[in-house]
Amino acid sequence: MGVFGLIVGSFLNVCIYRLPIKGLSIVTPPSGCPVCGKRIKPWHNIPVISYLALRGRCACCGVHISLRYPVVELLNAVFYVLIYAKFGLSAYSIYYMMFISALIVITFIDIDYQIIPDVITLPGIVLGVVGSIFILPEPHYGRLIGISGSLIGLLTGGVIFYIIAVVSRGGMGGGDIKFMAMVGATMGWKSVLLTIFIGSFAGSVYGISLMVFKGKGRKTRIPFGPFLSLGAAVSLFYSREIIAFYLNL
Numbered sequence: 001m002g003v004f005g006l007i008v009g010s011f012l013n014v015c016i017y018r019l020p021i022k023g024l025s026i027v028t029p030p031s032g033c034p035v036c037g038k039r040i041k042p043w044h045n046i047p048v049i050s051y052l053a054l055r056g057r058c059a060c061c062g063v064h065i066s067l068r069y070p071v072v073e074l075l076n077a078v079f080y081v082l083i084y085a086k087f088g089l090s091a092y093s094i095y096y097m098m099f100i101s102a103l104i105v106i107t108f109i110d111i112d113y114q115i116i117p118d119v120i121t122l123p124g125i126v127l128g129v130v131g132s133i134f135i136l137p138e139p140h141y142g143r144l145i146g147i148s149g150s151l152i153g154l155l156t157g158g159v160i161f162y163i164i165a166v167v168s169r170g171g172m173g174g175g176d177i178k179f180m181a182m183v184g185a186t187m188g189w190k191s192v193l194l195t196i197f198i199g200s201f202a203g204s205v206y207g208i209s210l211m212v213f214k215g216k217g218r219k220t221r222i223p224f225g226p227f228l229s230l231g232a233a234v235s236l237f238y239s240r241e242i243i244a245f246y247l248n249l
Contacts, residue, residue, distance in 0.1 A: 005080030005097075006047035009073030012101055016072065016108045019117050036061035047073040068108065076104055079233070086237060091135045096236060098127070099186055103229040106179065110225030116175030121182045125154065128185030138188045145188045153184030157192040176224055183232045191235040194242060199224070199231035 014031060018024040031040045038060040044050050051070045058065060079100045087093040102124055106116050128136070132150035137143060145153070157180030165172035184192035203224055210216040234242075 001080045001084040002077045005077030006073050008080070008097075008101060009076030009104075010045065010047045012076055012105050013069050013072050015105050016112075019105070019119060020109055020113045020115060033058045033060060033063065035063045047077075072104060072108065076101055079104075082237070092131070092137060095127070095131050095136055095186070099124070099236070100233065102182075103232055107226040107229045110175075110223040114173075114221065114223050116173070116179050116225050118175070118178065121175065121178040124182035125178065125185050128182055128187075129154065132185065132188075136186065138190070149188045150185045153187060153189040153192050154181045155184070156189040157181050157184035157196070160196060172224070176228065179225065179228060183228070183235075187232070187235060187239070190243060191232075191239045194235045194239050195228060195231035197231070198234050199228035202230055203227035 011026075015026050017034075018026050029039075031045060032038060033040065036058065038058075041059070044054065044059050048070045051065065054065070056065050056067065057063065080097055083093050083096050083100065087096060102120050106120060110116055129147070129150045132145035133147050134144075136145050136150075138145050138149065158177050161172055161177040161180045165174070165177060180192060180196065183195050187195075203222070206227070207216075207220075207222060210220060210222070211218070
């Protein structure tokens with residue numbers, strides 16, 4: 001699972017780099033150095049290992065390669081191992097791997113461009129609804145989410161963020177709305193509410209820290225996707241435990 005996660009993580013780097021740029025395909029051309037344009041040889045494209053062997057530099061022109069590339073590969077590999085350890089090897093664990101990989105891509109694209117591409121969220125909504133009908137259980141509860149649970153989750157996440165976008169007059173983007181609809185369709189309404197709570201709390205802590213330590217203002221724009229992705233990942237693994245803890249209070 002770890003090796004598989006590294007290989008997929010290498011492809012995620014391609015998606016993060018190319019998806020926000022209009023007209024670029026994630027399939028062709030083969031990966032190349034963005035500075036000298038030389039194609040990367042297969043033995044220079046082995047996840048993490050090649051980065052270490054090349055000491056973080058292009059084999060052709062010697063330009064520095066961002067540490068983000070091995071970080072994304074390792075992050076994806078770690079999550080794949082955690083999913084396998086938590087849920088075993090099943091049809092829905094494969095779904096969860098795709099879901100986590102989508103969260104990683106969304107996180108880094110939102111950091112760079114402050115956008116969440118529709119090419120990820122819209123297919124993710126469809127896959128979430130279809131998977132909920134046939135495969136996906138409500139996290140940790142053992143029963144299928146079902147079409148009704150998926151649609152309620154979709155509407156819960158999407159409508160809440162649509163209202164926030166209207167009230168904030170553009171403070172929340174359309175990408176965030178569709179992102180939360182995807183989370184709700186995949187995990188149901190309980191997990192989407194937990195995702196919103198955790199993401200909002202983490203985002204608030206980060207925003208306040210910027211105001212206190214960096215002198216930023218209340219209207220400083222920060223990407224919300226990474227915090228929502230964090231909330232969705234935590235909900236995927238621990239939603240039942242967290243909700244039970246909260247209710248027991």
